[in-house]
Amino acid sequence: MEFPDNLHYTKEHEWVRLEDDGTVLMGITDYAQDALGDIVYVELPVVSDEPVTKDEPFAVVESVKAVSDIYVPISGEITEVNDELPNSPEVLNQDCYGDGWLVRLKPSDTEEFEELLSAKDYQSFIDELS
Amino acid sequence: MGEQPTVKKSVMEEPIFEKGSSGRSGIDVPDPGGPVPIDAVLLREDLAGFPELSEPEVIRHYTRLSKLNFSAATNFYPLGSCTMKYNPVANETAAAMPGFAGLHPYAPDQHVQGALELVRELERWLAEICGLAAVTLQPAAGAQGELTGMKIIRAHHLACGYARKKVLIPASAHGTNPASANLCGYDSIVVPVDERGLVAAAAVEALLDEDVAALMVTNPNTLGLFEADIERIAKSVHQAGALVYMDGANMNALMGVAKPGHMGADVLQFNLHKTFSTPHGGGGPGAGPVAVRADLERFLPGPRVVERDGLYRWDYERPDSIGRVRSFYGNFGILVRAYTYMLACGGDGLGQTTRSAVLAANYLRARLSGVFHLPYQADSMHEVVFTDKFQNETGVKTLDIAKRLLDFGFHAPTIYFPLVVAGALMIEPTESESLETLDGFADALLAIAREAAETPDVPRNAPYETPLARLDETRAARSPVLAWSPKPAETA
Incomplete structure (x- = not known):
């Protein structure tokens, strides 16, 4: 299982990548896609000026096993969503850190980055789970 | 993925629309001998896509289809959390009696005294079993019972001046609980499960405040474990002015032995189709x-059966009631079946049912633990949850174990639920099974564990003995084919 060093992670099994333009991309981790199994349905939020708040559910991923909420990793505005994903949800299983990204956010509070986990800390968190 | 599942022609049955031929029929309709006395614009030119078959073809088609069914009437069905006990034939006999089956819901009370007495008596019996005061039989399903119960709790709080905002729900509760609370306008707050697999009193107490309307607790929980702290938890919930809703879906672990009302439950729903063999x-x-x-009786849905001077009647004068939740009086035929089951078992028999169900679950637990990973160590109640942790070492997962069980003639347990256990295999044998069946099931699982260790491809590609081989579940979910349509060649 891979957890790239250049990403930040949440205990809800999401990854966050800081982009050069100050926005962040987010998606679900390798652990999450493996635990969910074959993903069959993705429901994404809409691009909006309405701010979203950290930890609130804002997307849904459904696999053959279960339906799971995806939580806002960093408060801010949703500036872009991965429109391709609802039509080809299998990409989440195939490339969760690349083409399987979910949402782009413009963070409103960069201090929240402090609460994210490093790849190493996320790995330790996963090890404790199993 | 993407390949068609292997179909065994000998056992599969084509759709009835692909059988027969034009002009064939089961009965000969007499020639009217002249013009048909129906307006010509209403007459069909042809039979639009209807199958045309002889009577024996129809009978054989549906009889063969019925043989493809898997049910509790054909095989062991240990689907955890579902209480798939055997449904006695006596239930059907009673429900089919003309005095019950032929009733009209608008029949005057004085014509249906026996049916009203049955309703009243069943309410009393259920109240006795759970240790609470009053029962409504109206809700048509377990989840509707939950919603009814939550609406009663909301009505209670509103009568006290404030409906409150939140409902506490343990992570090991039934999946429908949060939905029921939400439908009733409450936010559901998850109470974590501790290392015992139980809800600790302190975990509930930490979340209690004046906005909490209720705790919705499933006891025993979906891990099949008895909530040992329930009395203290209920006391704390009551001290905060909130109520205890108990999901009674797992009453097959308590019926006739322990009463939720004595543990502090204020509101509870039964699932007659689980515990009471409907x-x-x-x-x-x-x-x-x-x-x-x-x-809380005043809030129950109306109308209610009342008795005066030996006569039963429907009472509609219920100003505080939350209102009807189902047309007429609920699924009456189901009530007759549950009543019959309780009458046949008797009080002692219902208690014995519970003891046998708990014994069966613990027997399977004892036979399988060690070979299958047991995430929680406490004694089981009516069901036991294992995981695929040991088998997964060779890449054999819960889904593979479940599929392979079908080859042995057993329905798979509930899988990947509860969600708090990774790779869960949730087994609920119920009291219906003989020792031979339980041993057969345990032997099958042990054989699958051996296969997982020695020839992991065998379970990974199972099943082999079913009419269809392993289905592509992903494709079935992403692009389901929900209706039959003619083959392209035939539409031309």
Whole structure:
């Protein structure tokens, strides 16, 4: 299982990548896609000026096993969503850190980055789970 | 993925629309001998796509289809959390009696005294079993019972001046609980499960405040474990002015032995289609009676059966009631079946049912633990949850174990639920099974564990003995084919 060093992670099994333009991309981790199994349905939020708040559910991923909420990793505005994903949800299983990204956010509070986990800390968190 | 599942032609049955031929029929309709006395514009030119078959072809088609069914009437069905007990034939005999089956819901009370007495008596029996004061039989399913119960709790709080905002729900509760609380306008707050697999009193107490309307607790929980702290938890919930809703879906672990009312439950729903042997699956229909403590009786759905001078009648004068939750009086035919089951078992028999169900689950637990990973160590109640942790070392997962069980003639347990256990295999044998069946099931699982260690491809590619080989579940979910359509060649 891979957890790239250049990403930040949440205990809800999401990854966050800081982009050069100050926005962040987010998606679900390798652990999450493996635990969910074959993903069959993705429901994404809409691009909006309405701010979203950290930890609130804002997307849904459904696999053959279960339906799971995806939580806002960093408060801010949703500036872009991965429109391709609802039509080809299998990409989440195939490339969760690349083409399987979910949402782009413009963070409103960069201090929240402090609460994210490093790849190493996320790995330790996963090890404790199993 | 993407390959068609292997179909065994000898056992598969084509759709009835692909059988027969034009002009064939089961009965000969006499020639009217002249013009048909129907307006010509209403007459069909042809039979639009209807199958045309002889009577024996129709009979054989549906008989063969019925043989492809897997049910509790054909095989062991240890689907955890579902209580797939055997449904006695006596239930059907009673429900089919003309005095019950032929009733009209608008029949005058004085013509249906026996049916009203049955309703009243069943309410009393259920109240006795759960240790609460009053019962409504109206809700048509377990989840509707939950919603009814939550609406009663909301009505209680509103009568006290403030409806409150939140409902506490343990992570090991039934999946429908948060939905029921949400439908009733409450936010559901998850109470974590501790290392015992139980809800600790402190975990509930930490979340209690004046906005909490209720705790919705499933006891025993979906891990099949008895909530040992329930009395203290209920006391704390009551001290905060909130109520205890108990999901009674797992009453097959308590019936006739322990009463939720004595543990502090204020409101509870029964699932007659689980605990009381009424039909289950395929749409049921179900029944989810709700029991409440005495001071909540005024909120129950109306009308209610009342008795005066030896006569039963429907009472519609219920100003505090939350209102009807189901047309007429609930699924009456199901109530007759549950009544019959309780009458046949008797009080002692219902207690013995519970003891046998708990014994069966613990027997399987003892036979399988060590070979299958047991995430929680406490004694089981009516069901036991294992995981695929040991088998996964060779890449054999819960889904593979479940599929392979079908080859041995057993329905798979509930899998990947509860969600708090990774790779869960949730087994609920019920009291219906003989020792030989339980041993056969345990032997099958042990054989699959050996295969997982020695020849992991065998379970990974199972099943082999079913009419269809392993289905592509992903494709079935992403692009389901929900209706038959003619083959392209035939439409030309």
